[in-house]
Amino acid sequence: MEIDEFRRAGHALVEWIATYRERLARGDFPVQASVAPGELIARLPKSAPESPEPFEAVLRDLESLVLPGITHWQHPRFFGYFPSGGSLSSVLGDMVSTAFGVVGLNWQSSPALTELEQVMTDWMRDLLGLSSRFSGVIQDTASAASFVALVSARERSSEYGAARKGLQGGGAPLVVYTSTQAHSSIEKAALLAGFGREYVRALDVDEEFRLRVIDLEQAIRRDREAGLRPCAVVATTGTTATTAMDPIEPIAAIASREGLWLHVDGAMGGSAMLLAEYRHHWAGIEQADSIVVNAHKWMTVAFDCSLYFVRDAEHLVRVMSTNPTYLQTAVDKLVRNYRDWGIPLGRRFRALKIWLALREQGAEAIRSKIRRDIECAHWLAREIERTPPWRCIAPVTLQTVCVRHEPAGLDGKALDEHTRRWTQAVNDSGRAYLTPAVVKGRWMTRISIGSEHTSQRHVAQLWDLMQEAARSSAAVTGRS
Amino acid sequence: MEIDEFRRAGHALVEWIATYRERLARGDFPVQASVAPGELIARLPKSAPESPEPFEAVLRDLESLVLPGITHWQHPRFFGYFPSGGSLSSVLGDMVSTAFGVVGLNWQSSPALTELEQVMTDWMRDLLGLSSRFSGVIQDTASAASFVALVSARERSSEYGAARKGLQGGGAPLVVYTSTQAHSSIEKAALLAGFGREYVRALDVDEEFRLRVIDLEQAIRRDREAGLRPCAVVATTGTTATTAMDPIEPIAAIASREGLWLHVDGAMGGSAMLLAEYRHHWAGIEQADSIVVNAHKWMTVAFDCSLYFVRDAEHLVRVMSTNPTYLQTAVDKLVRNYRDWGIPLGRRFRALKIWLALREQGAEAIRSKIRRDIECAHWLAREIERTPPWRCIAPVTLQTVCVRHEPAGLDGKALDEHTRRWTQAVNDSGRAYLTPAVVKGRWMTRISIGSEHTSQRHVAQLWDLMQEAARSSAAVTGRS
Numbered sequence: 001m002e003i004d005e006f007r008r009a010g011h012a013l014v015e016w017i018a019t020y021r022e023r024l025a026r027g028d029f030p031v032q033a034s035v036a037p038g039e040l041i042a043r044l045p046k047s048a049p050e051s052p053e054p055f056e057a058v059l060r061d062l063e064s065l066v067l068p069g070i071t072h073w074q075h076p077r078f079f080g081y082f083p084s085g086g087s088l089s090s091v092l093g094d095m096v097s098t099a100f101g102v103v104g105l106n107w108q109s110s111p112a113l114t115e116l117e118q119v120m121t122d123w124m125r126d127l128l129g130l131s132s133r134f135s136g137v138i139q140d141t142a143s144a145a146s147f148v149a150l151v152s153a154r155e156r157s158s159e160y161g162a163a164r165k166g167l168q169g170g171g172a173p174l175v176v177y178t179s180t181q182a183h184s185s186i187e188k189a190a191l192l193a194g195f196g197r198e199y200v201r202a203l204d205v206d207e208e209f210r211l212r213v214i215d216l217e218q219a220i221r222r223d224r225e226a227g228l229r230p231c232a233v234v235a236t237t238g239t240t241a242t243t244a245m246d247p248i249e250p251i252a253a254i255a256s257r258e259g260l261w262l263h264v265d266g267a268m269g270g271s272a273m274l275l276a277e278y279r280h281h282w283a284g285i286e287q288a289d290s291i292v293v294n295a296h297k298w299m300t301v302a303f304d305c306s307l308y309f310v311r312d313a314e315h316l317v318r319v320m321s322t323n324p325t326y327l328q329t330a331v332d333k334l335v336r337n338y339r340d341w342g343i344p345l346g347r348r349f350r351a352l353k354i355w356l357a358l359r360e361q362g363a364e365a366i367r368s369k370i371r372r373d374i375e376c377a378h379w380l381a382r383e384i385e386r387t388p389p390w391r392c393i394a395p396v397t398l399q400t401v402c403v404r405h406e407p408a409g410l411d412g413k414a415l416d417e418h419t420r421r422w423t424q425a426v427n428d429s430g431r432a433y434l435t436p437a438v439v440k441g442r443w444m445t446r447i448s449i450g451s452e453h454t455s456q457r458h459v460a461q462l463w464d465l466m467q468e469a470a471r472s473s474a475a476v477t478g479r480s
Numbered sequence: 481m482e483i484d485e486f487r488r489a490g491h492a493l494v495e496w497i498a499t500y501r502e503r504l505a506r507g508d509f510p511v512q513a514s515v516a517p518g519e520l521i522a523r524l525p526k527s528a529p530e531s532p533e534p535f536e537a538v539l540r541d542l543e544s545l546v547l548p549g550i551t552h553w554q555h556p557r558f559f560g561y562f563p564s565g566g567s568l569s570s571v572l573g574d575m576v577s578t579a580f581g582v583v584g585l586n587w588q589s590s591p592a593l594t595e596l597e598q599v600m601t602d603w604m605r606d607l608l609g610l611s612s613r614f615s616g617v618i619q620d621t622a623s624a625a626s627f628v629a630l631v632s633a634r635e636r637s638s639e640y641g642a643a644r645k646g647l648q649g650g651g652a653p654l655v656v657y658t659s660t661q662a663h664s665s666i667e668k669a670a671l672l673a674g675f676g677r678e679y680v681r682a683l684d685v686d687e688e689f690r691l692r693v694i695d696l697e698q699a700i701r702r703d704r705e706a707g708l709r710p711c712a713v714v715a716t717t718g719t720t721a722t723t724a725m726d727p728i729e730p731i732a733a734i735a736s737r738e739g740l741w742l743h744v745d746g747a748m749g750g751s752a753m754l755l756a757e758y759r760h761h762w763a764g765i766e767q768a769d770s771i772v773v774n775a776h777k778w779m780t781v782a783f784d785c786s787l788y789f790v791r792d793a794e795h796l797v798r799v800m801s802t803n804p805t806y807l808q809t810a811v812d813k814l815v816r817n818y819r820d821w822g823i824p825l826g827r828r829f830r831a832l833k834i835w836l837a838l839r840e841q842g843a844e845a846i847r848s849k850i851r852r853d854i855e856c857a858h859w860l861a862r863e864i865e866r867t868p869p870w871r872c873i874a875p876v877t878l879q880t881v882c883v884r885h886e887p888a889g890l891d892g893k894a895l896d897e898h899t900r901r902w903t904q905a906v907n908d909s910g911r912a913y914l915t916p917a918v919v920k921g922r923w924m925t926r927i928s929i930g931s932e933h934t935s936q937r938h939v940a941q942l943w944d945l946m947q948e949a950a951r952s953s954a955a956v957t958g959r960s
Contacts (some may be wrong), residue, residue: 001568001840003498003505010494013572017486017819018578033591037814038597048603051842055569062576066832069592074581081589081806086581088481089535092493094578096542096937098782098907099497101566108559109561111513112549116518117907123528140620141824151672166676167647184823192631192823194674196646240806272648296826302578304828322664326561326720326917326926330904334517343672343823344621345665346776348784352546353578360481363533424810437806446806 001013009055013320016059020067021088024075025453026030030430031078033071034361040069063170076453077462083373083399085357087300093356095382096301098464104347106327108259114336116351124354126294127363128273131286134309138295138350142267145268145292145308146234146442147189148320148342150176152310153261154193154289155319163320167194174231175199175223179211179246181239183265186221208395209244209439211235213251220258226276231262237281241437241446242394242402245269249284256287264291267306271298272374272398274367282399298399298450300366301357304312305350310343314343315479373399373450376459380447390470393439399449402439405470419443420474422466425430429469432462486701489535496539498912500547501568504555505933510910513551520549533575539586556929556933557912557942562720562748563853563930568782573836576783577829585829586807587815594933596831604787604834607843608753608773611766614789617821618830619773622747625788627669627799628822629694631657632790633741634673635799642799648672654711655679655703659691659726661719661919663745679708688875689724689919691715692730700738712741715768717761718749721917721926722874722882725749729764736750736767744771747786751778752854752878754847760879778879778930779855780846782836785830786957788822796821853879853930856939858925862942870950873919879929882919885950890957902953903948909949914941 001009009036023029043065054438059258072078075084102110104117121136137143150330155162157174167174180202187372190200201223205217220230235246248264255262264285265269270293272278291309295301310316316324358366381396394402410418423436423445436445449459481489503509522633523545552558556567557857582590597635599614619625635642637654647654656670660682670680681703683695713728713735734843735742744750744765750773752758765771771789775781790796819825838846859877864883874882890898903916903925916925929939 001573003501003568005499006568006572007494008850009572011491013575014487014490017492017576018483020579021486022485025881030590035591037587037591037811038595040592041599044596046602047606048838048843049522050844052845053842055840058836066592066596066785069595070582071579071588071590073583073590081583081585084581084583086579086791088483088579091575091578091581092489094498095571095575098549098571098574099500099566099568101564101571101782102550103553103561103783105561107517108512108551109544110551111515111517112546115549116524117612119521120525120630122526126527140754142824143824143826143899147672147823159678162671162674162769165653165678166671167674168676168679170650173645181783184804184807188499188800188802188823191642191646192627192671194634194642194647196641196648197643198645199648224574255790270861300579303583303826304824322667322668324664324917325923326915327664327667331517343627343668344623344784345885346621346623346783356538358528358534359533362486364530365532377770379671396847413762435806437804443611443805466852479613 005055007470012059017283021074024072029072029075029077030435031072032427032430033069034430035069042067042335045389049243064387071433074451076451076455076458078451079447079449080435081463082297082435082448084300085296085300086302087357087361087452089360090300090302090353090357093353097352100349102349104349105345106329106337107331108329110349113123113347113349113351114338116355117338118336120351120354121307123358124295125309128270129276129279130309132240132312133286134291135313136307136309137338139308139342140304142292142306142444143185143188144296144343145306145336146185146263148188148308149263149290150193150263151234152316152319153263156261156315157229157231172229173199173200175228176232177201177216177219177230177235178204178234179205179236180246181205181209181241182234182236182269186234186265191314196292205244206437208241211246211251213254216251216254220254230258230260234263234265237264237266238272238398240268241439242397243269245281245397248282248288253283261287264288267292267294268297269398272370274370297352298370300361300369300452302353305353314466328409363384369386373454376449376456377401377455379456380459380463386458393444401447402444403447404444407474414477416443418473418477419445424475425469426465429465432465485535492539492717501554504552504924507537509552509555511552511555511913512907512910513549513685513892514910515549522899540714540797551913553932556931556938558931560913560915562777562928564783565776565778567780567781567837567841567865567932568801569840570780570782570833570837573833576764577832580829582829584829585819585825586809586817587811588809590829593827593829593831596835597818598816600831600834601787603838604775608750609756609759609791613766613791615793615819616789619786619822620790622745622772622774622782622786623665625786626665626745627672628788629741629743629770630669630673630712632796632799632805633743636741636795637709637711640778640798652707652709653679653682655708656698656712656714657681657683657696657710659683659685659713659716661685661689661721661724662714662716663747666745671779689719690720691726691731693727693734696731700734710738710740712743714743714745717744717746718878720748723749723878723880724874725761725877726935728762728768729753732767733765738878742947744768747772747774748777749878752850755850764957775834780841780849780932782833792809806845846904852933856934856936857881858919859936860939860943873924882924884924887954894957896923898953898957901950901956904947905953906945909945912945
């Protein structure tokens with residue numbers, strides 16, 4: 001694309017995006033995409049065009065083919081999964097990154113990429129109340145960050161076994177501990193790193209869905225007696241299903257005593273630590289070996305942008321580094337080479353989107369937004385609790401409300417069916433989007449609040465919608 | 481950022497980017513950033529702003545603080561590392577992706593994200609001459625793709641050991657084979673996956689830097705005799721240092737006979753397979769188990785965008801899948817859930833930047849660009865070969881020329897110093913950027929051609945610059 005054409009197309013696209021966001025705010029789209037599987041595939045050509053097509057044709061297809069297949073995460077009534085920061089200032093920051101088209105292989109390959117990342121992770125670390133003992137790096141996702149954490153743990157326990165026989169040396173097996181409520185990426189990370197499922201302990205949780213410290217101690221003792229080597233524990237700050245907070249302080253004490261790596265998965269809940277009044281949930285955090293907080297969830301920064309903090313950066317580099325001659329430069333001893341802080345060699349200039357989001361809004365605005373979301377969640381929880389047979393099935397710790405509508409006489413499988421039916425009805429209405437999940441063997445529905453433009457009005461509209469959907473579903477069963 | 485402010489700032493940014501690219505084309509910037517380590521860090525505030533700042537202030541800082549710290553990969557005289565596709569149409573495609581702000585956790589979380597990715601990887605597969613036995617997915621980088629490949633190999637050899645004791649079961653150790661010229665990410669991937677460096681064989685290469693098939697056979701035999709289990713072989717299509725082509729066909733025959741996973745790292749050279757006349761380098765490719773080709777290198781698509789193709793998608797999903805209840809949907813059996821095709825759960829809508837790049841240019845324009853770069857490389861190689869004491873130290877297979885200036889009487893360490901000195905002088909001039917590397921124990925300099933606007937004129941300018949720099953450097957030593 002020539003530069004003049006880029007000017008023309010770029011301006012048209014800025015207008016298209018602005019209009020898209022206006023239409024979202026007006027509620028022009030169903031929140032959940034309403035297409036059938038394979039619908040877009042069937043409408044696209046079977047092969048790539050050989051000749052150029054006008055940009056207008058692409059813009060038309062964006063509107064008529066792609067848009068219907070979008071589930072609108074930036075919609076004010078998107079309450080599924082988790083909020084995904086998509087502030088327009090961070091969108092612009094990301095655009096600059098792509099336009100520079102630089103690849104961060106080492107410091108020299110674009111010094112600003114490395115140094116702005118260093119400063120942005122420092123800013124974020126300080127805003128989160130972590131001390132300067134931690135050093136930060138941006139990973140794409142928490143999945144990757146947690147994988148890096150477990151590999152770091154493996155290498156510490158094995159005295160850098162990767163440089164010798166890896167996990168194939170036949171020593172006592174290493175074990176990873178976490179809770180049943182940990183994110184699926186934790187088990188996946190352990191399996192990718194070669195631990196094996198038999199050496200991953202998913203410990204039971206208490207009535208508030210928090211890891212039971214006593215179970216952790218017992219499991220470690222049992223494993224030591226069986227000749228295994230406890231290696232790492234992963235605690236969660238804000239679990240996926242209910243945003244429960246594992247107690248960091250006693251877990252850290254055990255980790256320290258037993259020589260375990262402590263990784264804290266604060267992908268979702270970590271953002272709440274921007275608020276001083278929530279930091280008691282993080283008591284003991286300074287003892288963590290590694291922490292991940294997704295800036296792309298609740299901090300208004302566009303996906304993908306995971307903040308990964310470590311206490312011992314030298315260890316991380318020793319574990320992850322490669323140093324082929326084609327990447328060596330004269331300044332290597334003076335600078336950070338972030339390729340040695342994660343999996344990929346090539347890295348995007350992600351710090352720009354944090355920089356723009358923070359400067360355009362200011363940190364206080366992000367804190368206010370988080371407080372607003374938490375207040376909305378508490379408002380909804382109060383409404384639910386005074387409206388039987390609705391019930392909150394977990395404490396509202398942050399911005400997620402876990403509910404069940406429990407008509408008298410409905411239980412077991414029938415109750416599960418009812419829960420999934422009314423949730424599906426809400427989603428199919430296109431007027432809001434929710435995701436259900438199983439906790440303690442029963443389906444419930446999560447309302448995850450935090451889209452940029454979600455206000456109490458939208459939550460109230462959702463609450464009406466839920467009641468209507470539950471009534472209709474209960475009528476099917478003959479209960480109410 | 482409110483929508484009207486986004487309009488204003490977005491249009492200003494489109495102009496800024498257009499002007500940036502114009503300045504690049506005019507040669508207004510030194511190719512290599514000329515800042516000192518820590519310079520940007522020192523100029524940035526120590527903490528995040530509490531209050532909003534005007535967008536104009538950010539734009540000013542982008543110009544005065546960030547730009548000097550950029551090494552301009554999109555500059556027509558950027559000849560370092562590898563070309564990084566940054567076509568402006570793909571920049572726009574990426575902007576749409578960020579503005580949608582959707583996260584591809586599963587098909588339902590945005591059906592268009594999954595289905596466009598499916599179609600784009602099919603288009604690319606067909607353009608590369610691969611059969612429909614292969615299924616594609618987009619990974620962020622080849623580092624991640626090769627890691628996924630080696631984990632897939634590990635799991636096939638171990639009969640899905642991850643579901644049991646992982647690599648900690650004490651069986652005969654698994655071994656990975658590649659060449660000394662393989663990319664550093666291959667060893668890193670093997671180490672991350674737990675194999676251990678003692679079980680990674682970096683085999684010697686022939687005089688054209690290709691893996692020696694006979695050495696592979698011998699190494700496998702020796703390892704079997706020692707009670708080890710050969711697991712995977714990684715062949716490279718276009719090595720990093722010299723773009724050498726490992727012979728796929730005989731390697732595939734051995735892999736098939738011995739039950740090894742064959743992964744082909746075509747991160748750089750794979751793009752050349754868009755040209756039918758280069759496909760003889762890929763004879764036997766249909767026997768590969770997995771292939772990676774970076775669309776963000778030589779295919780004009782903005783970083784990051786790695787195409788990963790597998791023959792057995794079911795195996796990949798079985799190895800990488802997680803299925804927590806909060807991700808389950810009613811259509812899971814009918815659709816692809818790409819989270820089970822790689823490491824991260826959350827995925828960007830990367831297919832959009834391929835879509836825009838292909839439609840705006842047409843496939844034939846990308847082929848022409850690749851041919852242009854290869855012709856430039858051959859032109860330079862001819863110039864070099866008729867100008868002693870310059871010498872090409874590797875065959876010019878694609879768009880990379882590997883050179884040494886060897887003044888009479890200069891060898892060993894002194895020659896290395898001369899090589900690094902004149903290369904550094906070229907880089908320090910700001911008029912072009914090159915990266916040196918060691919092959920067979922000696923430093924040489926790589927000229928990697930392929931930036932979007934690089935023409936023969938720019939290569940000729942580089943050639944003049946190289947001769948000038950080498951003359952000055954040789955004068956230091958008293959040789960010429």
